[in-house]
Structures are given as structure tokens and as C-alpha cells.
Amino acid sequence: MSEVTVEQLAKVVGIPSEQLLGQLAEAGIQAKGPDDKISDDEKSKLLNHLRQSHGKKATISASAPSKVTLRRKTVSELRQPGATRRNPLNRATSTPSKTVSVEVRKKRTYVKRSAVAGADATQQEAEAARLALEEQSKQQAVAEAEVEARKAAEAKKREEEQAEVRKVEEEARLKAEEEARRQAEEASEAARQAEEARVKKEQETKQQEAARGKKGNKESKGKEQKDSKSGSSRYGRKELHVSKEGRGRRKKKPSRRRGTPAVDTEHGFQKPTTPVVHEVKIPESISVAELAQQMSVKAAEVIKVLMKMGMMVTINQPLDRDTSTLIVEEMGHTPVVQRDEDVEADLLSTEDAAQAEGEQIARPPVVTIMGHVDHGKTSLLDYIRTSKVADGEAGGITQHIGAYHVDTAKGTISFLDTPGHAAFTAMRARGAKVTDIVILVVAADDGVMPQTREAIQHARAAGVPLIVAVNKIDKPEANPDRVIQELAQEEVIPEDWGGDTMFVQVSAKSGEGIDDLLDAILLQSEVLELTAVAEGPAVGSIVESSLDKGRGPVATVLVRSGLLNKGDIIVSGKEYGRVRAMFDENGKSVKSAGPSIPVVVLGLSGTPDAGDDVRAVADERRAREIASLRVDKHRDNRFAAQKATKLDEMFSKMGQGDVQNLNIIVKADVQGSVEALRESLLKISTDEVKVAIVAAGVGGISESDANLAVTSNAIIFGFNVRADAGARRIVEEQGLDMRYYGIIYEVIDDVKKAISGMLSPEIREEIIGLAEVRDVFRNSKIGAIAGCMVTEGAVRRNSPIRVLRDNVVIYEGALESLRRFKDDVPEVKAGTECGVGVRNYNDVQAGDQIEVFERTEIARIVE
Structure with a gap:
């Protein structure tokens, strides 16, 4: 039994204490002040009184609960042993064992008998609901069983198909192994026969040498006897004479060197029975020599494989990642894609750390x-x-x-x-x-x-x-x-x-x-x-860049975080430099720019591409190193991509036939315009005429641009720029086509007109007359003359014709003659009879139709 004071109960109910005391008095409960305590029975009595005062039945009583629920929880641990697995190299690895906590919860409810008796009235309804639920569960189980059966049938069908494929692959593998084994046996038999022939030849040589040695011994013996009789020696002094045993030993040495060796002097290296497979790391660009070194083969082997694929390369030529992957797989090794070591991240780590430590403020x-x-x-x-x-x-x-x-x-x-x-x-x-x-x-x-x-x-x-x-x-x-x-x-x-x-x-x-x-x-x-770091090295983006004749490369930079100051060393894309001057959008000089502030920056080594990141670095050496890495990477990627596309271009040209090219050189005032012009002009290409951007850049038209136009037979487009004196001289001497523009859609319209002029015209045929053959007159000198009635249009003598029989074209050619009575006429109109002679064709029959048409050429226009 828990008791509370009148004041506490009033706070819980949300009414004043005085009002609660009045309600207690009406209910017959003795409570004089806010500090008096009220039991649970008195709370139930007060609640029944309030329900009766509102016209409701008093159902609340302070009786004991109808049921009591007891809960118990136990926790135990299960130890799961580690599993043993095998990696792709067939090495066994084991995982550590795990300990799993198991929690068991038990609940038991005791129901009062009076409550059980009161629940008998609803037992039948509960039983009916349970039966309905079981019926619904059975139907759902049947539907699920059908779905599972269908899935199992489909899975079985897939497994059978896969087993069939594996069987075919296994047969092909066994056939290949059998062929390789047969070839190996043939090679082994050939080697054995060659070895037998060599041994036989060596034995014959040995016998010949032995015979020559015996003959030499006899001659030597006779000479020695002669010398002994005369008392002289061929060495001049008898004490230096060598005995026969010594001479015999010296004569045997060459015989051993020329004969079969007594011991096996073959080297200890044995060729591996299975090929060695290397994991070759392939960066975005790799040279032929480096790729061969990683595969432990000679560079000539790699070049040979590339030549079989239609690529002529040198040992120092870079290859793109896709080509390198194909080469590695072709030579039986495993390619592993390797991301280039992020040298830039190491060089920029100091600046990134300073950015991370800065305080974030609103921008x-x-x-x-x-x-x-x-x-x-x-x-x-x-x-x-x-x-x-x-x-x-x-x-x-x-x-x-x-x-x-x-x-x-x-x-x-x-x-x-x-x-x-x-x-x-x-x-x-x-x-x-x-x-x-x-x-x-x-x-x-x-x-x-x-x-x-x-x-x-x-x-x-x-x-x-x-x-x-x-x-x-x-x-x-x-x-x-x-x-x-x-x-x-x-x-x-x-x-x-x-x-x-x-x-x-x-x-x-x-x-x-x-x-x-x-x-x-x-x-x-x-x-x-929106927040950003207001202090530390600046990080931003290039919004636009251009080449000013008086100020050099000019870039519009939007600072994203940090503080960009005059004199900072910055790097953007492939360009770097010191900030010599900064201006706002009104041309006013500024010394610094914070987050979300755009400024015009002078001092870069060139015009970076619009959209490149801008970073302030610690010193110029680091900026130069980052820019150099990016330049090398860009050059290698460009060369590799060009080499990879040559084979595809060759096949595409073979399929397209004769395709004309419209070469264009684009020069503009800012980098964004160059990019927009390039993309817009390349989209105008058709199947017959391809637009090729030979060169595109920022700045005026120079003499080198004009020379490039002469070499490539290109048109020069200047967008808000002009040519210098040297370029104008070459244009006049060589008769080049150079045009100036200030609005981009004028460039696009002119290129469309130029392509339209290069397109072959469209040939259209128009039927101008139809004549029906009524009778055929044959003459030994003239041939077959068709007497015709012009039913539609007009028949003209100089127009091409077709002969139709049952609405099927049987001949196409021209008219030999066209007569009206005995007169040659140039044209016969509808409703008039005429005589027609078809050139080089005498099989005209009555009922045939002669169709007269004209061909017209229509110029094609690029939309």
C-alpha cells in the first residue's frame, strides 16, 4: 500500500489542493490539510465517487489484481570454435574462436479463478477466431509452398544448365591436356633419338681416336729404339727423356677431354614443371619495360604480344591500364589494379592538416x-x-x-x-x-x-x-x-x-x-x-582563366576556405606561381580574400583549366614538384589513350569507308569559351564528315597556329581574339581560311554550312510520265518499235526510262527514238499515241508499261 499526501495527489491530477480537499470531503474521506496522507483504498473510493457524480457506473475497486505475472532472466555463455579456411593460394587460415552470450527469459502468469470464470463467456469467440486464423495460416503456407516449389524447380534447372556448361568446359580442358601431353611425349621422343645419335657419334669418334693413338704409339716405339741404338736423344740430353709411362699418361688426357665425360657436369637448374604466375600491379600508366620487369620476362616478349594485337610500340612507350591488363592476362599472369601513389597527398598533407585544425565560422x-x-x-x-x-x-x-x-x-x-x-x-x-x-x-x-x-x-x-x-x-x-x-x-x-x-x-x-x-x-x-575555415592555407576553385597580353595569365579564383593573401604560392592543375596581385570584380586591388569571395589572381605560370582546384602551399619548390607530377601524368595518360585508340580508329575507318574531315583550330580569349566551342563543334559531326579540333587554346592567333593550319589544312577560328602580324602574313601567303567571331552561335552556324557543302547531295527521282504499250512493230533494220498510249504525264526523249511488266521492273535504260506518226518529237503528252524505240532492248511486249522519270540533286543541310 503506497500513500501520498493531498498536495502530491493534487499536483499529479493537476488541480488546486483546496478543490481536492472539497472532493475528498464529498466522498466521505477524512482529510483536513494538504499534508494529510491518502491510501490506495481512499483513492479508489474518491474515483468511484467522481464517476457516480458524472453519471457513470462505479467499476473501479481496490480489490486485488486478477492475475500476477512472474518473470525470470538467466544469462549463459557459449564458446564457438574458430573455422579453418583456405585462401586463393591454398593456404590454410583459421579464424579465432568466439564467445556468444545467451540470454533466456521466462514468464509465468497466475490468473485468479474468478477472472477465469469471467473469461468463459469469450472463450468460444476466441476459439472461433483461432480456427479462422489457423485456416488463413494454412492457405498462406500452401501458397508459400507453391512459390518455394517453383523457385526450387528454377534453381534445379539453372544448376543443370551450369552442370552442362561445366561438363563441356571439363571436356575441352581434358582434350587440351591430352593434346599437350601428346606433344610433350613427341618432343621427349625426339630429344631421346637426338641424344642416342649424339652418343653414337661420340663413340665412333672415340674409336677413331683410339685407332690413331695406337698407330702413333707404334711409330713412337720404333723411333725410340732407333734413338737408343744411335745413342742420341731427340731432346738433346738423355737425362731429360720422359718415360713411356709418362708419355702414355699424357696421351690419355686429350682422349678423356674429347670423349664422353665420366661424371655428369650438367648444371643444377631445372625448368619448372608448372608456369610461375605473378601478381602484376598495374597503375594508370606503365611503360613496356616496367611491365615486362614485373612479369619477369624480357621486354621483347611483351612487344611481340602487342604486335600480335596490332600495336607497334617501343620499350619506353607508356601503356594505359586497359591495354596492360590485356597483356598481363594474355601472358598468363594475374593483373592487380594499383592506384597511383598519391604523392600529391603527401606533399599537401601539411596544408590539409592546417585546414583540419582551423576553426569553422559562418561564411x-x-x-x-x-x-x-x-x-x-x-x-x-x-x-x-x-x-x-x-x-x-x-x-x-x-x-x-x-x-x-x-x-x-x-x-x-x-x-x-x-x-x-x-x-x-x-x-x-x-x-x-x-x-x-x-x-x-x-x-x-x-x-x-x-x-x-x-x-x-x-x-x-x-x-x-x-x-x-x-x-x-x-x-x-x-x-x-x-x-x-x-x-x-x-x-x-x-x-x-x-x-x-x-x-x-x-x-x-x-x-x-x-x-x-x-x-x-x-x-x-x-x-x-554554411561554415568554412577562415584562417590557414587557402583552398578554392578556378571559375575562369584567360591570357592577357599585358598582364599574362589571369585566373578568377573563388576561395572555398582559408585566407588567400598577396604573395602566397599557389598551385592549380598543371600551373603554379606566386600571387603577384589580386583584384576584385570592380578592378580594385585587394590584399587578401576569405571564404566565398571571388578574386582575379595574377602570377600563374599558365592558364589553368576552369574547374581546377587552387591550393596555397608552403614554398615554391613544393608547388613546382606538384605541377611537374601532374604534367607528367597528364602527358603519359594522353599518349597512352592516343595509342590505345589507333586500332579502334583503323577499324572504324574500314567500316565507314571514305570519311571527310573538317580540321579546325580554335583560339579564344578565355578557357571556358575554348571548352564550350570544342564541345559544340564536335557535336556537329556526321557519318560522312567528321569535325576534328586540331588545336585549341587561350590567347591570340600566333604564327605557330598559322603554320599548324598549313600543315593540317585546317580552318582558324578566333573567338574574341585576333592574329598577330606573323600569322596574318602566313594566312595571306598560303590563302588560309581564318575567321573572327564574337558570338558563339555564329561559329556553329558557319560550321554547319561548311559541313553541308561537304556532304554529297541527295538524289531524288520523280516520275514524269507513264506510257502503255498497245502493240509492237518489228523491223529488221530498226528493231522493235512499241506503239504506246501516254496515260500519265509526258514522255520525254532525253529522260531515262524503265520497262515494267506486271508492275515489275524488267529493264532500265534510255529511249532510242520517240515519234509522233513519222516525225521525231522531243515530248509526247498524256492522251496521245506515239512510237517508242528502247535503246539496246528488243523484248518489249504488248501490255508493258514504260515509266519515264527524272533525277534531281538536292543539297543536304546539317540541322
Whole structure:
């Protein structure tokens, strides 16, 4: 029995103590103050009184519970022994044993007899429900059994098929082993016969030498006897004479050297009975010599295999990873893909450690403005930063990515303005990769366009939130509701419709809704909780790069984290250098730039590719080393890729037949335009004419570019750049085709026209007349003359004809003669009779039809 005070019970119930004391008094419970205690029976009595006062039946009693549940838990441990496995090298490895804890829980319920008696009324219902549940379980079990049986049949069928395949493979393997064994036996028999022949020849040689030795001994003996009689010696003095035994021993030595050796002097190395299989580590690019060294073979063997595959290589030539893998597998070894040792990571480890230790602080959001061409993206940004950039754009469209940061009353925002034309898809994709928020500008009078859909896809691929700015709402023909409906079809749902995309109606001309747009941007950035390290080495991205004649390589850098200072050593892609000067978007010199701030940087060794990372490193030596590694890797990969594609190009040319090439050299003012031009021009290629970009780069057209155009017979395109004096001289002397452009779609249109001129014209046939043969007149001098009635069109003498019999072409040729009565006529029209002589064909019969047609050439146009 637990007791509580009146004050505690009042707090639990949530009423004042005075009100609870009044209710206790009405229920007949003695309680005078808040500190008086109340038992469980008194609580039940109070509850019954309150239920009766509200017109309900008092069913609550303080009786003992109808059932009691007892629980018990025991914990024990089971020890599972370790398993023994075999690795691919057939070596046994054992896993350690494991200890598993087993917990057993038991529960027992004791029910009061009165409760059991009260439950008899519902026992029949429970029994019926149980029977229904069992019936349903049986049906489900039958269905599951059928599914399992079907799966087992399918698995059995697959196993039978696999067994059949294995059987065929085993038969092929046994056949190959039998053939190899037979060849080995033949080789062994040939070697045995050769050894027998050699031994026989050596025995014959030995016998001949023995015979010559015996003859020599006889002659020597006779000479010695003669010398002894005369008392002289051939050595001059008798005491230096050598005995016969000594001479005999000296004569035996050459015999032993020329004969079969008495002991086996063969070397101890034995050729392995099974081939040695090496695990060859294959990086992204590897030379032929290195690959041969890893396989423990000579480089000539590798070159021989490559020549069989149609590739002529040298010992120092790099191979790409796919080609190296094929070579290793062809020579019976195991290729292992090896990632290149990340030397850059080691060199940049100090800077990364400094970045990781820095303190994270809030940073401004990076906002990318996307949308279709001429929907007002740049004009909207101009109003925000109070400038007039759009007025100076060629053709009224943005050709480059512009980076700006704007200090508003509500915070700093960095903007990236991407072009909207279809040719700048790649540039827009780069803008989406470095951004935090995407603003999709849609004109209220134009609606959703192709580049609008592409911008939505880029934003989704980058995984960044989207804010829709419905522009040009001040125009009379504006219809924002139609824009919302069209965007909803692209699964861009506004918040008013239950979606997650903010829609803001703005006007770039009057400024209406600009404040609401800035509020939406800052609100979204607060939700994202954007942070970055404000101190330490800077890390950023190249937004755009160009080559300025007076300042050299110029790069627009968007700092992602850290602090970029004037004088820092930076490395970007294959380029490096010291920051000699930094400028903001207005051309004002700055000394440092923090996170999310775009700046123009001078001092790099070249123009890096747009999208490359920028890192500040400790010293120039480290930057030079990183750039050199990247240059070598890029060169090896390019050479390897070119070599790998030569064989594919050869087969493709064999299949395509005669294909014309349109060679082009592209020079532009910034790297982004070069990339956009290259991708756009390569897409124009057809099956008959291939567009080939011979060279592409940033900067003016130089004399070397003109010489390359002469060598490759290429057209030079200059996009916002001009040729120098040397290049102009070569162009005039050689008669090269060099064109200047300022708008990209003019380049695309001209290339399409050039390709259309190179395409072979389309030949179309048009039936101009049909004549029916009524009778045939034969003449020994003239041949067969068909008397015809022109039923359709007109029959012309100089037009090609076809002879049809039962609507099947039996002859195609030309007319020999066309007469009307006795006169030769050039043309006979419908409804008129005529005589027709077919050239080199006399099998014309009555009932045949003569079809007259014309061929016309139609110039093909590239769409």
C-alpha cells in the first residue's frame, strides 16, 4: 500500500489542493490539510465517487489484481570454435574462436479463478477466431509452398544448365591436356633419338681416336729404339727423356677431354614443371619495360604480344591500364589494379592538416544564377550590384562566367553568373558544382525553355537547393501562373503548393521583389548553416582563366576556405606561381580574400583549366614538384589513350569507308569559351564528315597556329581574339581560311554550312510520265518499235526510262527514238499515241508499261 499526501495527489491530477480537499470531503474521506496522507483504498473510493457524480457506473475497486505475472532472466555463455579456411593460394587460415552470450527469459502468469470464470463467456469467440486464423495460416503456407516449389524447380534447372556448361568446359580442358601431353611425349621422343645419335657419334669418334693413338704409339716405339741404338736423344740430353709411362699418361688426357665425360657436369637448374604466375600491379600508366620487369620476362616478349594485337610500340612507350591488363592476362599472369601513389597527398598533407585544425565560422553563400538565354539573369544581377554589364555583352548574351560578391544590408552574398546559351552547358555545370544555392531565372512572358530544364538538371545533380525568380513581371504579357504550372511539370513544386521550392516574383528593370529575393537567399543560407575555415592555407576553385597580353595569365579564383593573401604560392592543375596581385570584380586591388569571395589572381605560370582546384602551399619548390607530377601524368595518360585508340580508329575507318574531315583550330580569349566551342563543334559531326579540333587554346592567333593550319589544312577560328602580324602574313601567303567571331552561335552556324557543302547531295527521282504499250512493230533494220498510249504525264526523249511488266521492273535504260506518226518529237503528252524505240532492248511486249522519270540533286543541310 503506497500513500501520498493531498498536495502530491493534487499536483499529479493537476488541480488546486483546496478543490481536492472539497472532493475528498464529498466522498466521505477524512482529510483536513494538504499534508494529510491518502491510501490506495481512499483513492479508489474518491474515483468511484467522481464517476457516480458524472453519471457513470462505479467499476473501479481496490480489490486485488486478477492475475500476477512472474518473470525470470538467466544469462549463459557459449564458446564457438574458430573455422579453418583456405585462401586463393591454398593456404590454410583459421579464424579465432568466439564467445556468444545467451540470454533466456521466462514468464509465468497466475490468473485468479474468478477472472477465469469471467473469461468463459469469450472463450468460444476466441476459439472461433483461432480456427479462422489457423485456416488463413494454412492457405498462406500452401501458397508459400507453391512459390518455394517453383523457385526450387528454377534453381534445379539453372544448376543443370551450369552442370552442362561445366561438363563441356571439363571436356575441352581434358582434350587440351591430352593434346599437350601428346606433344610433350613427341618432343621427349625426339630429344631421346637426338641424344642416342649424339652418343653414337661420340663413340665412333672415340674409336677413331683410339685407332690413331695406337698407330702413333707404334711409330713412337720404333723411333725410340732407333734413338737408343744411335745413342742420341731427340731432346738433346738423355737425362731429360720422359718415360713411356709418362708419355702414355699424357696421351690419355686429350682422349678423356674429347670423349664422353665420366661424371655428369650438367648444371643444377631445372625448368619448372608448372608456369610461375605473378601478381602484376598495374597503375594508370606503365611503360613496356616496367611491365615486362614485373612479369619477369624480357621486354621483347611483351612487344611481340602487342604486335600480335596490332600495336607497334617501343620499350619506353607508356601503356594505359586497359591495354596492360590485356597483356598481363594474355601472358598468363594475374593483373592487380594499383592506384597511383598519391604523392600529391603527401606533399599537401601539411596544408590539409592546417585546414583540419582551423576553426569553422559562418561564411557567405555562393549563389549561381541560371536560366535560359535572354531571360534576364545578368540584368537581375546588374540591378543588385548597380552595374551595367549586360549592355556590353556581344549579341546581348553572357559569354563567360562572371563572379561577383555583393555587400548588402542583410549580409554578403557571392554571385556566379552563368551563360544561358545551349553551347555553354559545360560552363553552367561547373557553376553548379561550386555553388551553395541556385537561382533559376524564368521570364514571366516566355516560360520554361530548354536551357531552363538543363539548369534544373544541373542543380539536382549538384544537390543544391533551388530558388525560382520569376522575372519580367512588369511586362503586360507576363503570366507568372503559367510559369509555375510549367515548372510543376518539371517537379519543381512551390511552397504554396506543398513543395520545398521558394518562388519570388521580381523585375530586373524596376527592382520589384529584389529585397524579397535577397531575403530568400539569406534565409536559405541560414538553414544550410554554411561554415568554412577562415584562417590557414587557402583552398578554392578556378571559375575562369584567360591570357592577357599585358598582364599574362589571369585566373578568377573563388576561395572555398582559408585566407588567400598577396604573395602566397599557389598551385592549380598543371600551373603554379606566386600571387603577384589580386583584384576584385570592380578592378580594385585587394590584399587578401576569405571564404566565398571571388578574386582575379595574377602570377600563374599558365592558364589553368576552369574547374581546377587552387591550393596555397608552403614554398615554391613544393608547388613546382606538384605541377611537374601532374604534367607528367597528364602527358603519359594522353599518349597512352592516343595509342590505345589507333586500332579502334583503323577499324572504324574500314567500316565507314571514305570519311571527310573538317580540321579546325580554335583560339579564344578565355578557357571556358575554348571548352564550350570544342564541345559544340564536335557535336556537329556526321557519318560522312567528321569535325576534328586540331588545336585549341587561350590567347591570340600566333604564327605557330598559322603554320599548324598549313600543315593540317585546317580552318582558324578566333573567338574574341585576333592574329598577330606573323600569322596574318602566313594566312595571306598560303590563302588560309581564318575567321573572327564574337558570338558563339555564329561559329556553329558557319560550321554547319561548311559541313553541308561537304556532304554529297541527295538524289531524288520523280516520275514524269507513264506510257502503255498497245502493240509492237518489228523491223529488221530498226528493231522493235512499241506503239504506246501516254496515260500519265509526258514522255520525254532525253529522260531515262524503265520497262515494267506486271508492275515489275524488267529493264532500265534510255529511249532510242520517240515519234509522233513519222516525225521525231522531243515530248509526247498524256492522251496521245506515239512510237517508242528502247535503246539496246528488243523484248518489249504488248501490255508493258514504260515509266519515264527524272533525277534531281538536292543539297543536304546539317540541322
